[in-house]
Amino acid sequence: MDQNLLAGVDIGGTKTRIMGRRGSSLLFDKTLVTDEWRIRQMEVDAAKLAAIVAELCGGSSPAAMAVGAHGCDTDEQCRRFQALLSAHLKTSVQVVNDAELMVPAAGYDDGIGVVAGTGSIAVARTADGKMLAAGGWGWILGDEGSAAALVREAAKAIRRTLDRGQEGDPLIAMLMREIGTDDQTKLGILLNETRGAAAWGRYANAVFDAANAGSPLASRVIKEGGEGLAALVQLLIERGANASLVVAGGGVIAEQPMLMDAFVEAMASLSPASRVILLREPPVIGAVALAARLVADEAQSRGRA
Incomplete structure (x- = not known):
């Protein structure tokens, strides 16, 4: 040794x-x-x-x-x-x-760690060391704010929009191009054939690109993703987690400022006293x-x- x-x-x-x-x-x-x-x-x-x-x-x-x-x-x-x-x-x-690596990686001893990457979860410890976790259920059931979940919610938003006969939102063309089709009817089929969170997550850039291009649909999906992450933190606070510090990390939230901004905004509403930082x-x-x-x-x- x-x-x-x-x-x-x-x-x-x-x-x-x-x-x-x-x-x-x-x-x-x-x-x-x-x-x-x-x-x-x-x-x-x-x-x-x-x-x-x-x-x-x-x-x-x-x-x-x-x-x-x-x-x-x-x-x-x-x-x-x-x-x-x-x-x-x-x-x-x-x-x-x-997710528990977020707080010590940022140089702190106690707080709530949030991961938004391939999946998402919020984790903390009680004063007596018991683990508290919210989220982490996988992309089919949850993983709010993760890459795969953002794609899932974007596809659902597109489905609802097309069912209303509306086709002008940039998210529609950008996600379809990312998936590799120009046929709207193939969107669900191709996504269904693409198995696994990591595979779905590869399409997440299209959501952020669409938001940058002025897509109301994509902007709403990202905002709701940030709100979903904040809701996980709120669940931990209600169960006794120390709310003073929240450290967020993971590939998606670290690389996409729009998601971090949405998370910070949602946290300001749910727990104004919490200090929310992005792990660098x-x-x-x-x-x-x-x-x-x-x-x-x-x-x-x-x-x-």
């Missing part, structure tokens, strides 16, 4: 980023396509991830590792994945939901920070023993 090496992992719905640091030195920073190694069988995934980390560490194990995992949406799921990884690496491991750093930095905190807590415990 390398006593000075800390590892952090950010497992997103699309990409996995793994970072290792020794003090102020960056030892490795690797990004993988999540589907290349993760098959959603926890035992298999733990073994694969541990092997990848061990290889990056030169065959050794880090002093501690923290993982933010998309899809680990309960304390039980986090603890199970954590135990499996710890057993493989023979080191201290902490597993949290990937990669979330994996939050995982490394949690690993450092894990080492510090263990050292403090040994000092009290």
